[in-house]
Amino acid sequence: xxxxxxxxxxxxxxxxxxEKSFRDLFVEAALNALDETKVDKLDNMYIGCMSGGxxxxxxxxxxxxxxxxxxxxxxxxxxxxxCASGGCALRAGxxxxxxxxxxxxxVGGVEKMTDVSGDGATYALATAADxxxxxxxxxxxxxxxxxxxxNYMDRYGMTRDQLSAIPVKAHDNGHNNPNAQYRMKLSVExxxxxxxxxxxxxxxxxxxxxxxxxxxxxxxxxxxKELSDKAPIKIIGSAMATDSIALxxxxxxxxxxxxxxxxxxxxxxxxxxxxxxxxxxxxDCFSIxxxxxxxxxxxxAPGKGAEAAANGETRVDGKHPINTSGGLKSKGHPVGATGxxxxxxxxxxxxxxxxxxxKDAKVGVTQxxxxxxxxxxxxxxxxx
Amino acid sequence: xxxxxxxxxxxxxxxxxxEKSFRDLFVEAALNALDETKVDKLDNMYIGCMSGGxxxxxxxxxxxxxxxxxxxxxxxxxxxxxCASGGCALRAGxxxxxxxxxxxxxVGGVEKMTDVSGDGATYALATAADxxxxxxxxxxxxxxxxxxxxNYMDRYGMTRDQLSAIPVKAHDNGHNNPNAQYRMKLSVExxxxxxxxxxxxxxxxxxxxxxxxxxxxxxxxxxxKELSDKAPIKIIGSAMATDSIALxxxxxxxxxxxxxxxxxxxxxxxxxxxxxxxxxxxxDCFSIxxxxxxxxxxxxAPGKGAEAAANGETRVDGKHPINTSGGLKSKGHPVGATGxxxxxxxxxxxxxxxxxxxKDAKVGVTQxxxxxxxxxxxxxxxxx
Numbered sequence: 001x002x003x004x005x006x007x008x009x010x011x012x013x014x015x016x017x018x019e020k021s022f023r024d025l026f027v028e029a030a031l032n033a034l035d036e037t038k039v040d041k042l043d044n045m046y047i048g049c050m051s052g053g054x055x056x057x058x059x060x061x062x063x064x065x066x067x068x069x070x071x072x073x074x075x076x077x078x079x080x081x082x083c084a085s086g087g088c089a090l091r092a093g094x095x096x097x098x099x100x101x102x103x104x105x106x107v108g109g110v111e112k113m114t115d116v117s118g119d120g121a122t123y124a125l126a127t128a129a130d131x132x133x134x135x136x137x138x139x140x141x142x143x144x145x146x147x148x149x150x151n152y153m154d155r156y157g158m159t160r161d162q163l164s165a166i167p168v169k170a171h172d173n174g175h176n177n178p179n180a181q182y183r184m185k186l187s188v189e190x191x192x193x194x195x196x197x198x199x200x201x202x203x204x205x206x207x208x209x210x211x212x213x214x215x216x217x218x219x220x221x222x223x224x225k226e227l228s229d230k231a232p233i234k235i236i237g238s239a240m241a242t243d244s245i246a247l248x249x250x251x252x253x254x255x256x257x258x259x260x261x262x263x264x265x266x267x268x269x270x271x272x273x274x275x276x277x278x279x280x281x282x283x284d285c286f287s288i289x290x291x292x293x294x295x296x297x298x299x300x301a302p303g304k305g306a307e308a309a310a311n312g313e314t315r316v317d318g319k320h321p322i323n324t325s326g327g328l329k330s331k332g333h334p335v336g337a338t339g340x341x342x343x344x345x346x347x348x349x350x351x352x353x354x355x356x357x358x359k360d361a362k363v364g365v366t367q368x369x370x371x372x373x374x375x376x377x378x379x380x381x382x383x384x
Numbered sequence: 385x386x387x388x389x390x391x392x393x394x395x396x397x398x399x400x401x402x403e404k405s406f407r408d409l410f411v412e413a414a415l416n417a418l419d420e421t422k423v424d425k426l427d428n429m430y431i432g433c434m435s436g437g438x439x440x441x442x443x444x445x446x447x448x449x450x451x452x453x454x455x456x457x458x459x460x461x462x463x464x465x466x467c468a469s470g471g472c473a474l475r476a477g478x479x480x481x482x483x484x485x486x487x488x489x490x491v492g493g494v495e496k497m498t499d500v501s502g503d504g505a506t507y508a509l510a511t512a513a514d515x516x517x518x519x520x521x522x523x524x525x526x527x528x529x530x531x532x533x534x535n536y537m538d539r540y541g542m543t544r545d546q547l548s549a550i551p552v553k554a555h556d557n558g559h560n561n562p563n564a565q566y567r568m569k570l571s572v573e574x575x576x577x578x579x580x581x582x583x584x585x586x587x588x589x590x591x592x593x594x595x596x597x598x599x600x601x602x603x604x605x606x607x608x609k610e611l612s613d614k615a616p617i618k619i620i621g622s623a624m625a626t627d628s629i630a631l632x633x634x635x636x637x638x639x640x641x642x643x644x645x646x647x648x649x650x651x652x653x654x655x656x657x658x659x660x661x662x663x664x665x666x667x668d669c670f671s672i673x674x675x676x677x678x679x680x681x682x683x684x685a686p687g688k689g690a691e692a693a694a695n696g697e698t699r700v701d702g703k704h705p706i707n708t709s710g711g712l713k714s715k716g717h718p719v720g721a722t723g724x725x726x727x728x729x730x731x732x733x734x735x736x737x738x739x740x741x742x743k744d745a746k747v748g749v750t751q752x753x754x755x756x757x758x759x760x761x762x763x764x765x766x767x768x
Contacts, residue, residue, distance in 0.1 A: 060466035061760035075624035082444035099483030127443040240459035374447035
């Protein structure tokens with residue numbers, strides 16, 4: 001396998017973007033990524049998108065995006081693992097370049113979620129859960145994560161204030177991120193008093209519905225000098241794992257096994273331990289997710305993640321900086337794009353270009369999650 | 385890149401399968417493929433599915449299928465390029481094994497299309513076209529292929545009888561295929577007099593709506609002896625290409641550029657010319673598609689494909705046997721599964737196990753297509 005580097009990254013400001021179509025979003029992010037490189041012509045493209053069919057009535061997403069990006073005839077496919085689709089695109093592109101079959105691969109993600117009316121977005125997102133055993137019986141995602149939060153509280157005595165530390169930190173970081181959907185700062189009191197969605201989760205525990213896209217350009221490490229002037233970032237670990245898609249069938253509600261397995265595999269491939277990681281983006285679709293993920297990855301012992309977050313250990317200047325971008329909560333969560341945007345934050349941290357720069361960041365990790373933890377994709381990156 | 389072999393294949397009888405769920409279909413085909421091998425545990429899985437969201441309200445398809453296959457924690461993602469999604473799964477799995485990152489990979493496809501009511505299937509399939517420039521204005525797939533057929537007739541003088549030779553041959557072959565959805569034989573008169581759908585295409589020019597799945601097991605060529613007793617089939621060429629997704633934006637309505645580009649690339653990778661190919665499965669979603677594809681791949685000169693088919697040149701004992709399985713028309717077209725099932729027919733031909741065996745078949749090709757030709761995936765296979 002060849003060494004693979006990221007030589008260009010691109011986003012656009014995320015939000016509720018009525019004036020931009022599904023294809024506009026992707027093309028804008030892809031052109032921004034290409035602009036960081038000297039690449040004119042791609043060899044291949046992988047696009048993460050969770051549900052083009054339900055959100056915008058468009059499948060065949062690889063072709064439409066290749067066409068609108070001016071790269072007709074390109075090989076281009078869409079990959080999907082619910083909200084981990086972006087991570088899948090990065091993994092597929094990494095394998096493609098590592099294999100030697102292609103040199104220059106764009107990996108991207110896109111979702112336009114605000115064009116559906118009524119409960120259309122809730123229905124579309126629920127297709128990441130088990131349709132027959134969960135959704136049919138009325139479960140939605142806030143409800144599934146609420147079960148995890150309640151179980152965690154019962155077992156470990158997490159307080160409401162500890163849980164609120166997650167969105168407060170997210171918005172403190174997102175406040176400095178010009179592409180974030182919600183840049184206002186939050187107080188613990190605001191989170192504690194926000195509208196209840198699924199007990200104990202309140203509206204400010206939940207990531208928003210977002211229109212957005214993200215893209216990265218990959219190439220073999222030995223071609224970086226010729227293709228970009230930016231400091232190349234090397235992908236040194238990549239792994240994906242699944243778990244039972246239905247929550248009731250898991251071994252334990254306060255551990256995410258897919259996260260644990262993918263994280264261990266990716267770190268092993270990278271030859272790193274968890275304490276070698278300087279900066280991490282995790283999938284905080286709900287406040288409780290960030291806490292359980294941080295434990296399942298091994299940053300904190302079981303039951304210690306909430307306390308660690310409340311003590312500031314996951315802040316930019318903490319021992320384990322997590323979600324310096326603002327996370328899904330502040331930055332937004334266009335589901336197919338999230339995994340790529342996580343990678344972009346890590347690339348910018350490792351280049352020393354981040355909005356909330358972690359000092360001397362040399363190794364970073366992304367953890368992207370599908371559904372209530374039915375899948376997880378983890379990547380480890382390093383300054384080349 | 386390592387050499388990659390197919391060591392097991394599995395289907396189930398396709399049709400309108402009310403008694404089987406989405407996950408049942410996939411698991412049945414996957415277990416049939418595993419039964420041809422000594423494999424217990426997979427390293428990875430790629431599943432082609434066009435629109436789980438619109439057809440059955442289920443995305444996150446990799447995870448759900450890994451779970452129900454008893455392979456929890458497996459890396460598993462879904463890939464999509466409309467009706468070429470199965471071909472994408474084969475390509476992604478091929479690249480994964482070739483890269484060296486995984487050894488044993490299941491590639492599959494699945495679609496459950498008959499659970500939607502009213503015009504739900506037509507709407508779901510139309511998401512393979514350009515939603516904003518085609519579908520919104522009323523175009524459906526029979527309409528788009530009818531434009532190609534009319535243009536081909538005007539330019540080359542194809543007769544109705546010549547066009548009807550395609551479904552007649554498909555059903556003659558499918559008659560012997562126990563997994564085919566429609567096994568009855570057809571006459572030219574029956575096709576000519578069947579109900580008009582989109583002039584000049586009649587109902588017997590159109591592939592059906594189908595529930596079905598298909599799966600294959602891939603491994604490195606140097607591990608075949610240990611993992612299967614079946615004659616291994618080597619994948620020697622793999623390519624994908626896109627084109628404008630919207631028909632009005634193509635260079636020419638009677639050539640499919642995505643097919644041409646993918647076919648040339650795959651043959652080049654395989655080191656074969658088109659006349660080295662002994663047996664071929666092409667994407668005959670409509671009668672006209674088989675004719676135009678056979679020309680775009682180079683089997684026949686432009687304008688000569690219809691005549692060649694009517695003269696029997698694409699029959700099992702003809703010069704260029706095409707769709708010996710019965711093709712999409714007779715076998716059925718569960719869109720995500722089609723590309724894998726095409727590969728299974730070629731594997732069985734090369735093993736000498738086909739229902740309509742081509743004598744001394746040593747090299748075979750599959751051509752899978754998305755939408756009206758917005759994408760195409762081509763694979764070349766050879767007896768190992």
